[in-house]
Amino acid sequence: MKVAYLGPHGTFSEEAAHRYFKDRQIDWHMCDSVPEVLEAVGDGLADWGIAPIENAIEGTINMTVDSLLVNDLYIAGEVILPVSLHLLGTPGTKEEDIREVWSIPPALAQCREYIRSLKVKTRHFDSTASAAAAIREAGRNDVAAVASAYAGDLFGLVKVRRNIEESYENQTRFVVVTNDKKAPADARKTMLQVIPSDEYTGVLSSILNVFSALNINLTWIESRPTKKKLGAYQFFLEAGFGVQNPLIEKAVAVLQTYGHEVNILGSFTATKLD
Amino acid sequence: MKVAYLGPHGTFSEEAAHRYFKDRQIDWHMCDSVPEVLEAVGDGLADWGIAPIENAIEGTINMTVDSLLVNDLYIAGEVILPVSLHLLGTPGTKEEDIREVWSIPPALAQCREYIRSLKVKTRHFDSTASAAAAIREAGRNDVAAVASAYAGDLFGLVKVRRNIEESYENQTRFVVVTNDKKAPADARKTMLQVIPSDEYTGVLSSILNVFSALNINLTWIESRPTKKKLGAYQFFLEAGFGVQNPLIEKAVAVLQTYGHEVNILGSFTATKLD
Numbered sequence: 232m233k234v235a236y237l238g239p240h241g242t243f244s245e246e247a248a249h250r251y252f253k254d255r256q257i258d259w260h261m262c263d264s265v266p267e268v269l270e271a272v273g274d275g276l277a278d279w280g281i282a283p284i285e286n287a288i289e290g291t292i293n294m295t296v297d298s299l300l301v302n303d304l305y306i307a308g309e310v311i312l313p314v315s316l317h318l319l320g321t322p323g324t325k326e327e328d329i330r331e332v333w334s335i336p337p338a339l340a341q342c343r344e345y346i347r348s349l350k351v352k353t354r355h356f357d358s359t360a361s362a363a364a365a366i367r368e369a370g371r372n373d374v375a376a377v378a379s380a381y382a383g384d385l386f387g388l389v390k391v392r393r394n395i396e397e398s399y400e401n402q403t404r405f406v407v408v409t410n411d412k413k414a415p416a417d418a419r420k421t422m423l424q425v426i427p428s429d430e431y432t433g434v435l436s437s438i439l440n441v442f443s444a445l446n447i448n449l450t451w452i453e454s455r456p457t458k459k460k461l462g463a464y465q466f467f468l469e470a471g472f473g474v475q476n477p478l479i480e481k482a483v484a485v486l487q488t489y490g491h492e493v494n495i496l497g498s499f500t501a502t503k504l505d
Numbered sequence: 506m507k508v509a510y511l512g513p514h515g516t517f518s519e520e521a522a523h524r525y526f527k528d529r530q531i532d533w534h535m536c537d538s539v540p541e542v543l544e545a546v547g548d549g550l551a552d553w554g555i556a557p558i559e560n561a562i563e564g565t566i567n568m569t570v571d572s573l574l575v576n577d578l579y580i581a582g583e584v585i586l587p588v589s590l591h592l593l594g595t596p597g598t599k600e601e602d603i604r605e606v607w608s609i610p611p612a613l614a615q616c617r618e619y620i621r622s623l624k625v626k627t628r629h630f631d632s633t634a635s636a637a638a639a640i641r642e643a644g645r646n647d648v649a650a651v652a653s654a655y656a657g658d659l660f661g662l663v664k665v666r667r668n669i670e671e672s673y674e675n676q677t678r679f680v681v682v683t684n685d686k687k688a689p690a691d692a693r694k695t696m697l698q699v700i701p702s703d704e705y706t707g708v709l710s711s712i713l714n715v716f717s718a719l720n721i722n723l724t725w726i727e728s729r730p731t732k733k734k735l736g737a738y739q740f741f742l743e744a745g746f747g748v749q750n751p752l753i754e755k756a757v758a759v760l761q762t763y764g765h766e767v768n769i770l771g772s773f774t775a776t777k778l779d
Contacts, residue, residue, distance in 0.1 A: 263629065264610030266617070286567075293560075294611055297672075336538030337568055343540070355537065357629065398571075402730075432745075433717030435726060436710055443707030451738075452709060454726045456676075464725075 235260040235268045235277035241360030241382035247312045247405045248281045250504050266298040272408055273302030281310065285404040285451075296455070296467060299408065299496060306422050306497025307415060308407030312504050316342055316396040319363055319388040320375040326391050333362040334377035342377055342395040363388060406497070414498035418473030420450065421498045423483075426457060426465045428490030435466060441485045445478045447471060467496075474498035509534040509542045509551035515634030515656035521586045521679045522555045524778050540572045546682055547576030555584065559678040559725075570729070570741060573682065573770060580696050580771025581689060582681030586778050590616055590670040593637055593662040594649040600665050607636040608651035616651055616669040637662060680771070688772035692747030694724065695772045697757075700731060700739045702764030709740060715759045719752045721745060741770075748772035 234252055237244040238261035248259070260277045262268045272280040282295045299306070316338055320329070332339065332346055333354045339346060346353065356362035359378035366376045367386040375391055376382075383390060414421075427434045435454070442449055451469035472479050474495055486493045508526055511518040512535035522533070534551045536542045546554040556569045573580070590612055594603070606613065606620055607628045613620060620627065630636035633652035640650045641660040649665055650656075657664060688695075701708045709728070716723055725743035746753050748769055760767045 264614050266611070266614035270617075294614070298614075337540070340538050340540035340568070340572075343544075355631065357631065432720055432722040433713075435723060436713035436717040439707075439710035439713055443710040446706050448706040449709060452726065452728045 232256065232279065233258045233260050233277040235262055235271035235280040237262055237265055237268055237282065239358065239360050239364070241363055241378070241385045242358055243286075243312060243314060243379060243381075243403055244281060244283060244405065245360075246379060246381040247310045247403070247504070250312075251281065251308070251310045251405075251407065251502060252279075265294045266301075269295070269298035269302045269304060269408065272304055272410060275410070278409065280304070280408045281405050282408065283403055284309075284406045293455070295406065299406070300424070304408040304410060305412040306406045306499055307409050307411070307413075308499045309420065309501045310405040310407060310504065311501055312403050312405065314396075314401040314403050315380065315394050316359075316377050316401075317380055317383060317390045318342075318345075318375050318392040318395055319366065319378055319383040319386075320391045321366065321370060321372060322387075322389050324372045324375060324389065324391050328373050329375050329391070330373045332375055332377060333365060334359055335362070338377045341398060341401070344397060345392070345395045346377075360385075407499070408497070414474045415500065416475075417500050418475065418498035419471070419500050421470045421472060421474045421479050422496040423468045423470065424465060424494040424496055425468060425486060426492040426494075427463075428492075430463055437489070438466065438486065438491065441482050441489075442468070442470060445482050447478055447482060473500075506530065506553065507532045507534050507551040509536055509545035509554040511536055511539055511542055511556065513632065513634050513638070515637055515652070515659045516632055517560075517586060517588060517653060517655075517677055518555060518557060518679065519634075520653060520655040521584045521677070521778070524586075525555065525582070525584045525679075525681065525776060526553075539568045540575075543569070543572035543576045543578060543682065546578055546684060549684070552683060554578070554682045555679050556682065557677055558583075558680045567729070569680065573680070574698070578682040578684060579686040580680045580773055581683050581685070581687075582773045583694065583775040584679040584681060584778065585775055586677050586679065588670075588675040588677050589654065589668050590633075590651050590675075591654055591657060591664045592616075592619075592649050592666040592669055593652055593657040593660075594640065594665045595644055595646060596661075596663050598646045598649060598663070598665050602647050603649050603665070604647045606649055606651060607639060608633055609636070612651045615672060615675070618671060619666070619669040620651075634659075681773070682771070688748045689774065690749075691774050692749065692772035693745070693774050695744045695746060695748045695753050696770040697742045697744065698739060698768040698770055699742060699760060700766040700768075701737075702766075704737055711763070712740065712760065712765065715756050715763075716742070716744060719756050721752055721756060747774075
């Protein structure tokens with residue numbers, strides 16, 4: 232089985248992919264960008280793809296949703312990865328000897344107070360993983376990377392200081408996608424795209440009322456401009472039941488009767504990694 | 506007047522900032538990351554900041570919203586910049602001589618079909634602007650960058666091929682923020698943060714019904730996990746009236762009576778650049 236994911240080695244995407252597919256024999260297909268991951272699945276180069284959809288540190292959800300639609304893929308799984316940042320150095324590195332910290336700007340920003348307290352310079356990289364790899368390559372004791380424990384293990388670095396990020400609940404959500412539009416039997420969430428029949432005041436609340444009338448909880452919602460028409464919005468909704476649940480069927484039927492376009496983007500169960 | 510924005514020279518942020526503040530005497534404060542832009546305003550190092558809030562190519566909205574809240578800033582303006590990507594080379598560069606194309610992965614992905622047709626290698630940079638700067642520095646005729654016309658002009662590059670992106674309506678929205686919590690007199694939109702009193706099925710539709718009952722159009726909505734409580738969501742809403750409109754006051758009063766926490770993040774008029 233071939234799985235596509237976003238590289239380089241040591242990214243949060245790689246960690247999520249390896250842990251999610253851990254007991255299976257996988258042929259890994261590393262990609263340079265999120266659109267390439269989803270295209271690899273769309274083109275049949277990979278059976279599955281894993282891509283970040285809600286992410287505090289790397290990647291963006293917009294690109295994932297856009298590429299999902301372009302490649303006509305199905306979300307069959309969701310992985311939630313807690314994200315913790317550490318100050319990583321080569322073995323023997325002491326906090327007081329560090330003169331420079333390497334990472335991506337958003338990761339450095341999440342640890343700003345701590346890094347300020349070190350009174351060091353910062354240097355920017357393409358990914359937290361490439362910063363960790365560069366520390367390993369440099370083999371110096373006066374530089375350190377801000378990256379994940381996974382990247383640290385991969386590149387033989389040690390934690391000079393643990394959990395240096397300021398935000399208390401950092402996590403990244405990934406979608407696991409495939410070409411086969413079949414929900415797993417235990418699916419408990421459904422992702423829908425709703426394109427309103429027309430733009431009018433209250434169109435979104437009229438859409439949401441359909442779910443509320445059927446007692447369907449919505450666990451995520453996002454409005455996005457449609458590329459079809461200037462100023463028009465579409466909505467992405469995550470409902471708290473699998474697609475096989477008759478309530479979802481009813482909601483879709485009511486929305487379609489109102490004239491809205493509804494597309495099921497996937498149905499799945501969330502896997503929470505610790 | 507001092508204005509903070511995201512560098513390096515040639516970014517879409519710089520273009521939006523320069524065009525928005527075009528007739529004023531500005532002391533520019535270039536930053537390395539979105540959080541730094543907003544922090545500069547929060548710390549009083551800059552009077553105004555401009556940061557991307559909905560962006561197809563660079564930056565992410567999550568970081569902007571988070572930093573807005575942390576620094577307790579007010580959104581007093583919005584800038585909408587159409588984004589077009591071009592293949593840029595040093596003068597005299599011919600399409601058929603190009604062997605390598607430089608840019609950031611998402612920008613390359615947006616022009617995938619065209620770049621494929623060139624049968625060239627690609628090389629990754631930190632920003633479209635830094636790719637354009639590198640082409641200028643290399644001074645070669647066999648490499649080209651995917652970047653904006655603004656970056657091309659800045660670095661003396663020419664358009665080898667125009668409008669190579671596949672998506673038809675690419676734009677980036679920026680917020681213009683300041684410390685002074687006062688809406689401009691002509692404000693016609695209001696950005697609100699609503700933190701529900703409790704999590705229950707239909708809480709979002711009950712919130713949206715308040716706006717729909719008052720005939721207030723919502724032009725943008727996003728749900729985000731709150732960092733205060735595990736699994737709890739907050740909502741960001743953009744309403745189609747300025748904060749001085751009595752309808753907005755009424756909506757806020759009703760939501761507060763229901764027990765929800767409501768914060769006005771700003772009130773402004775959108776400026777559409779062409």
